[in-house]
Amino acid sequence: MAPANNPAVRQRRPRLRDASLLEAPSILASQIRGIQHPRTLTWLACIPVALFGLGLFNLSAHAAQLPELTPGFLINNLWLLIASILVIFMNAGFAMVEAGLCRQKNAVNILAKNLIVFALAASAYWIIGYSLMYGEPVLKGWLFFGKGGPLGLFFDPAVTAEMVKQGALVPSVDFLFQVAFAGTAATIVSGLVAERIKFGEFVVFSLVLVGFVYPIAGSWKWNANGWLNQLGFIDFAGSTLVHSVGAWAGIVGAIILGPRIGKFVEGKAQAIPGHNLAIATLGCLILWIGWYGFNPGSVLAMNETVPYVAVTTTLGAAGGGIAATICSQIISGKPDLSMTINGILAGLVGITAGCDAYSMPAAWVVGFVGGLLVVFSVAIIDRLGIDDPVGAWSVHGTGGIWGTLAVGLFNQEKGLLLGNGFGQLGIQLIGALAYGLFAVAAAWLTWGLLSAFSGGLRVSEPEELEGLDIGEHGMEAYPDFNTVSG
């Protein structure tokens, strides 16, 4: 079966461009009549967004009369804006890595998920997530709610004289930086459930993750009143809060979905190579660049620590890439490019939790260990019969947990290996476990409800065999090329 050459495939594509304008309304009407269909229903989740939007034209407060803007105020806000842009650029990196490491027949689906997911994340985090994560406490110390007024919806972007005097971040840039992080958590899920999940179900899960699960989890540490923050848990830029939360949510999805057809033959994992390593490599380098927003930006101001964090981040990535390359060379006899990619990413995830407080050699070592772990983690996940198409668990889950624990070992002031006892390591372990438990529980509940309401998360077997691009999107990523069936 060669989809690109099959005229039947070409004919049945329902292409929007073909729809004449005059036909559109009647198509619309017939669709609305068919709205009880669960696939269409999932899309309706977006409607409240529109309604709130229409009702709230005047939310944006006029700027108060401000004193002269101080250099510190301007520099801090400029740096965080740039850092936000770099983190948002990571969406391109994730799209290219995930698409490149999957098969050609599912490329449109993965690209579409990664493209729409930031649009969804931005909307959901703006409407509910941000206030949930950083608002006033409702359940003291556990659940937060209320930033932006009594309803806690949207947020108040007004800049006050106090902010200017203190050189504080304005609400807009703080939101932008945080929403970029929220989007990252959702893109990680995308990799774990790739090549078999229905598009609509992924969309709804992303909305729930970014609107509720991630903000509640995040508030435990990054809201000053959070219980893990008060316990002394350290996660500087989100090895656990962003990466392992996304990975836990995703691996639950991967387990519920089951492996792709052909992944396990007689219980033995089969290699299913990615279809485009050029874009996967590009994606890895874009993510590396984006991490210079992720980690140094998490200083949340411009000061002398910011470039130091950029250096530890660089050394972590370098160590991770070298470790995974050497490791794949030793085990398989040849350096595996996809392992180099995942090793760099695991090094980056690993360094993230403690990047502000490692020595440079420790940073390199933390990355190096992350790169080693990713290789073994891929083998373990295969052995456990779980299908993680792009290695997202190994990068973000294993890498994230390692990064969280590494703080307990290498932190300059509290690390075990610097003679400070097991105290911090224990706290890190508690934090890693608490996030794992919460994310798994919340994800299982969400995936389960979604599955129950929509008649299953997984596409049909014929659709999976043919590829989700035709089944879910009615189009191909590379229609002008002869492709190999698989």
Place this chain on the structure above:
Amino acid sequence: MAPANNPAVRQRRPRLRDASLLEAPSILASQIRGIQHPRTLTWLACIPVALFGLGLFNLSAHAAQLPELTPGFLINNLWLLIASILVIFMNAGFAMVEAGLCRQKNAVNILAKNLIVFALAASAYWIIGYSLMYGEPVLKGWLFFGKGGPLGLFFDPAVTAEMVKQGALVPSVDFLFQVAFAGTAATIVSGLVAERIKFGEFVVFSLVLVGFVYPIAGSWKWNANGWLNQLGFIDFAGSTLVHSVGAWAGIVGAIILGPRIGKFVEGKAQAIPGHNLAIATLGCLILWIGWYGFNPGSVLAMNETVPYVAVTTTLGAAGGGIAATICSQIISGKPDLSMTINGILAGLVGITAGCDAYSMPAAWVVGFVGGLLVVFSVAIIDRLGIDDPVGAWSVHGTGGIWGTLAVGLFNQEKGLLLGNGFGQLGIQLIGALAYGLFAVAAAWLTWGLLSAFSGGLRVSEPEELEGLDIGEHGMEAYPDFNTVSG
């Protein structure tokens, strides 16, 4: 016909690398003898550039003795430099979106156009466009000329003590930011005339557009003395000035050229799918990133508004992407990735004119409507028998006009929906119409003259069928792959 496999095709490629150095002069001589050939002639338009360059070594003034650089001066100029770089990065985004949404056989041509066009734009806008747009008035209020001295050619980059004291932008960074915008207008044209225009004719049109048409149009609003500026027309970052001007210029080209062979069969539009949705998606995300320079940079200084504009821009993109995806889901039953791409872009174009003065919910709604309109616009353009291969009109034309009118509806201080009457909306309508009329007239004249002088804008039918990559460039984009004829 499978070009990549056809040995004849491979043989007749005139490859520069094959030309030995010793043969080059004689080839050159024979080419010069053949210079009456219109295709070669078009290239000669570049020669004045070289001549001016050689004659003006000393134009760059030595910096005056400057007072100590103030933080405000440094921060403003740093921010605008970064914003310029982000906007210039949009060239990569346009190249990937346009190439990805066209066919494989024309990929080299589209890539070549998008790559050379910024080099041409930078040269033309430097030599003439910038002074035309921002110089002293010649025809009071309508046509401007003269920045950089009596001739008005090039510009004076000297930094004065006054600029430092006021924290003003230096001429260099102002030029860089403006030239990046000028380049954008030209790349939009590229999409509308794709897959059938001769390379040389596109090159000359771009030079005229960036050197004359765009700067004259731009001066109406962005030169402080411009008539539309004095009328109260609002276009903060260029929904009309950049995007719809480029789209009007391009659609005239598309109409003159006529549709691609096979686009309309018995009057009905046929879907001609893009050849590489991976790079198209990447391009969309690069453009999204670049827009953080385009819109927040248009504040032309660093202050508390800049990150707010970044937020409204984000929400506009999110709204647009969600709208187009839902709309394509409803109409065709499946979410169309190319619609998500164009929806995000239309959301971004739509938000551009008023991004500094919308509430956040209004920003999301403006983007959402832009995303809806792009879907219907594509259908209308098809119905009208116009062939817009990548949807550039629907994104930049429809989106740009919508964005301009949206200011009259949603602007916090002057919008109709905020209880301010029809005044601003009327002015916005006048502006949108004036730009449309001027751009259409100028483009029709330019395309017409070009066509008359060069024996037609369009490649021959056999060349179009074979693909412009072979015909115009003698090379293929993906020679190692088996491609499907089309």
Place this chain on the structure above:
Amino acid sequence: MAPANNPAVRQRRPRLRDASLLEAPSILASQIRGIQHPRTLTWLACIPVALFGLGLFNLSAHAAQLPELTPGFLINNLWLLIASILVIFMNAGFAMVEAGLCRQKNAVNILAKNLIVFALAASAYWIIGYSLMYGEPVLKGWLFFGKGGPLGLFFDPAVTAEMVKQGALVPSVDFLFQVAFAGTAATIVSGLVAERIKFGEFVVFSLVLVGFVYPIAGSWKWNANGWLNQLGFIDFAGSTLVHSVGAWAGIVGAIILGPRIGKFVEGKAQAIPGHNLAIATLGCLILWIGWYGFNPGSVLAMNETVPYVAVTTTLGAAGGGIAATICSQIISGKPDLSMTINGILAGLVGITAGCDAYSMPAAWVVGFVGGLLVVFSVAIIDRLGIDDPVGAWSVHGTGGIWGTLAVGLFNQEKGLLLGNGFGQLGIQLIGALAYGLFAVAAAWLTWGLLSAFSGGLRVSEPEELEGLDIGEHGMEAYPDFNTVSG
């Protein structure tokens, strides 16, 4: 032979993902027994890195008590951080250009080299290169050593009150900017030796280049005590120090390796087209963007010169792209996209040495000449029987030498064409020659030793014919596509 379709090829891929965790230790053990094999040995060069890392946890000094951070200090360090990120982004540009301009069957190999090389460069330059280049003099005026303490290994990132008061760059950001440059030199080599070198041998050469050759050469000019600096040699941002050093090192490798099979038939150079011009074009635009860090960042502070350098850089790129396009149009009758790409890059390399002190017209002309030279250089290299698969010599070597000499012609204060005599031109010539001699000698020694120890730098003939992706990495870049044998 069509690798992608050959089931035998698919079967014998040794994929790490297939290796079960339980088998890994025994594979490891058998590998360690086989460690006398020269291919494995080369990897061991990385082990000292790990050892040093483990032994030096406490190197990172605690920050001294700092005075309040001044705006100048913050702005300078913020700008250099951003510039560093832009230069590091160039790794993505090089990866895409080089991979795109090579054949599909070697794509994984080129991507892997470009991905791992920055990880290696960051490690090697951190451990030894940086202190060698910028440390205290050991051999007065020629060889430097010692930054970061008596051993000179790693570097001391401590920020002092003195740095804050002077608005100086902190050591972290200085290192980050310098290491990004060091990585660039190594990626240039990658292009020249592409499609035939063994992976491990390239890795070791890169370590030597970044750890020793580049830093020693760099210290001559960029260490204040360097002999070429004291002689008055000008190389503002590295036309010679980075680009031509990398190109000289690479061309020695290309000569020693010999041409690819099929490149010369009866002494005549054959065109071997690149496999993916979409990513090559993307790479060119990413490099253009990255150059806004490379050149303006080399001001090493934020001031009014920075945006001016961004403008001269833009004009250089524009001139180079236009020249190469016109030139290829004249010689071969059609504009060659790969020439436009290389012309833009040559314009950028050319402008690099003097970008701070040219008039704008001179900047355009320097770029234009660079773009012309690249076309003729490609023809000369072919005529000389040297195989430079992606034109890296012509871009970085020819372009770099031209850029260095252009300073002697066009520099506003010292250039010959501005009436200043031959003095500076002579110094530039001395510098260009000295760097060429040193780089050739060092590279010849290194490649020679490597070849002697590892049984040859070049892969076997069957491996080269089949492609290095299978031979060196056991995987393909595009396994889902039907590819053309070649």
